[in-house]
Amino acid sequence: MADMTRISSKYLFLTKKGFPLLWFGFLAFFIAESVAYKAYEEDVVFIVMPILMTVVGFLVMKKMVWDLVDEVHDGGDFLVVRNRGVEDRVFLSNIMNVNASMYMNPKRITLRLAKPGKFGNEISFSPASSFSFNPFAKNRVAEDLIVRVDAARAKRAR
Numbered sequence: 150m151a152d153m154t155r156i157s158s159k160y161l162f163l164t165k166k167g168f169p170l171l172w173f174g175f176l177a178f179f180i181a182e183s184v185a186y187k188a189y190e191e192d193v194v195f196i197v198m199p200i201l202m203t204v205v206g207f208l209v210m211k212k213m214v215w216d217l218v219d220e221v222h223d224g225g226d227f228l229v230v231r232n233r234g235v236e237d238r239v240f241l242s243n244i245m246n247v248n249a250s251m252y253m254n255p256k257r258i259t260l261r262l263a264k265p266g267k268f269g270n271e272i273s274f275s276p277a278s279s280f281s282f283n284p285f286a287k288n289r290v291a292e293d294l295i296v297r298v299d300a301a302r303a304k305r306a307r
Contacts, residue, residue, distance in 0.1 A: 153229060156290045157221040158275040164255050165217065169210055176203050217257065221274045226301060228260075230272055237267040241294075241301035249276075249291030252284075258291050 158164075176199045182188070183195040218232040227240045239262065246261040255275040262270050276290035 153222040153224045155220065156223045156228075156274075156277055156294075157218070158255065158277050161217060161219060161255070161275050164275065165214055165219075169206075169214070172206050172210075173203065176206070213253065213257075214255070216273055217255070218268065218272055218274045221272075230266075230268060230274075232268060235267055239266055239272065241298050242305040244294075244298045244301070247291060247295045247298055249288050251286075251288065256288060258288070258294070260294075 180196065180199045183199070188195040218230050220229075220231040222229040222231075224238075226242075227238050230237045230239055239260070243263050243266075244260050245263045248259045248261070250257045250259070256278060257273050258276050259271055259273045262272070266272075276288055278288060278290070
């Protein structure tokens with residue numbers, strides 16, 4: 150494991166745990182204050198909006214954040230994927246497609262597998278990336294994976 154390179158973000162804990170804790174914590178505090186001071190009696194918006202923001206926040210985080218795996222390490226011709234204590238080895242030749250979503254936060258790479266593994270037929274992770282002022286810059290991790298996956302598939306086809 151020492152010779153493998155981590156290609157997933159080291160800050161995913163903040164994204165998966167820290168931000169939701171702040172989001173839902175603030176909304177719970179706001180609802181509690183509205184109830185304590187009976188602000189909802191003057192305007193129902195003080196209760197309806199935070200509840201709506203909680204529901205929408207939950208749905209967005211479920212779809213865009215909580216499905217990201219915890220770690221991805223590059224082992225050359227395979228990737229080691231970890232999520233919640235479960236580990237799987239994914240060979241590059243088993244990857245059908247690499248999709249990089251650049252205009253999202255957190256950035257994400259989704260790998261579609263030819264044969265499903267422990268995490269199903271799709272694995273999404275937040276790639277390690279360096280700071281850039283260019284919002285249109287391609288992700289180096291994704292570009293590297295695209296080239297290597299294509300080479301692995303061509304090699305498998307021979």
